[in-house]
Structure formats: structure tokens, C-alpha cells
Amino acid sequence: MFILRSPSRIMQFTQDLLAPAAMAAGAAMVVAPVIVAGPALAVAGFGAGGIAAGSAAAGVHSGIGSVVAGSAFATLQSAGAGGVGLAVVNGVVQAAGVVVSAGGIAAKL
Template sequence: MAELAAGAWSWIQENPGRAAVCAAGGVAVAAPALVAGPALAVAGFGANGIVGGSIAAGVQSGIGNVVAGGLFATLQSAAMAGYGAAAVNGVVQVGGALGVVGAVLKSDTPDLRKLNPLERIQYVLNGDNKDGGSWSDFDLKGTCLKSDIVKVAKQSWDDVTLDKLVDMTKATPQLVERLKGIKESLGKY
């Protein structure tokens, strides 16, 4: 039991955003009224009817006569703790459960667009990707700009080992030509 708690705590520390989504989803599943009530109030569905000047009031004025059993009537009923509460709470619970499932199943692969140029290239060179990808799988056009390679070459060319350089050249013959061009352009600076 202690190992499970330690593992959970470790996961929470490593994934605070995903943990927050799981917590919010858990609240939505366990107590949907805590989510639905404030959301309905913000939209203008009050316990005594539609709140004047609210989004709901604007929608109601646009639709005219409200159809019984329709979406608008169901939302107002939910705000007044009527028949619509079960439907709205059910939707909130499903949304909370989907949020938890999505947070737990979310890929650990980072968004390469959010990494700085050095991190972007080192991610692939170091084999940090959990998908088992290698330099040969690295799409230079989709995830890495030529300027990124120039920046990395300027910042950390010494960090690239001979083995990694050999792997890169074996994997992509075109990369050899690109590296030669980068090396020549670096000599000009």
C-alpha cells in the first residue's frame, strides 16, 4: 500500500497538470452539482429563473418561446433543481470521466514545438523519446528548423559524440549534405 501511495505521489509531482485534471474530473464524477451549479449560474440560469442581462437571457430573447423539454428548458430546470438536474449532472459526470481517462492516457511524448532548439534536437539524439524512435525517424521538416540545427551546432557541437554522428549519417544521407553546408556557413561567422 505504501508503494502504491509513493508511486501515486511521484506521478502527481511529475505530472501536476494531468493530476489536476484527474482531481477535477473526480469531483465532476463524484459531485456533479458542484460543477454544474456554478456553470449554470455563470450562464444566467438561476434558481428563481433566468437572470436579467445574462447570456441565458440573451439566448431566450433570441429563441422566443421556449419549447418544453428542449435544451434551454432542461438547463433552466437543472438550475432550479428540477427534472433537468439528472440530465445535466449526467453530462457533467461523463465529461469528468472522459477528462480523467484522457489525462491518464495522454502521451508522455513532449510537444517538440514547445522545446527550445537544443532540447528539440537532443530529444532525438539522446533517444529520450519513449516511442523508441531514432534519428532516422526524426522529421526535420515537421519538427525541426534548419535554424535549430545551426543554433545547436553553435551551442553544443562538442556534445555530439562520434557514434551519434555516425548514426546520423547512416540514417539520412541527405543530412550529411546539410551538415556540410552548416559547417561551411559556421566558418563564415
């Protein structure tokens, strides 16, 4: 087992293993954002049939009452149903993928 005993070993571990993983994960997020957005929306409770009963989304919805058009909640609801909001959510995931990849690249420097 690889034991991290010193700061230099930690840095080497980061450069050798974690940085390439971050670059690959970030690239995957940019190329296919739905691999992150779809499951994340489903776990939160935003689905094709609307908000799932007993989910986090249902709890937030009951707390805010009426959903204002164009709000973040409305966008997530639209994304979960495969509507126009999905383009927005995918764009956010792609931007996050760029940041994750950049972090991996920076760690290799």
C-alpha cells in the same frame, strides 16, 4: 521557475503535474457534479428564480422566443431551478469528468 525548454521536458511536466490534476478534477466531477453544474448554470443566468435579467440565458431566450418543452434550453432552465433537468445536467458533467480523468490517465501512460 520551471522552464519548458524541450519536448521531453514538456512531456515530463504533463505527466508529473497536469495528468494528476486532470485525474483529480475528473474524479471530483464524477463524484460531485454539482460543484461544476451549479456555478456554470448561475454564471449563464439559469437560477432558482428563473432566468436572470441581463444574463446570457436572457439573451438566448429573447432570441428564441417560446421555449419548447424538452429542448436544451428548457432542460437548463429546469436544472437552474433545481428541477428534473438537474439530473440531466449532472449526468453530462459526470460524463465529461470521465473524459477528463481518462485524459489524465492517458497522459501518464
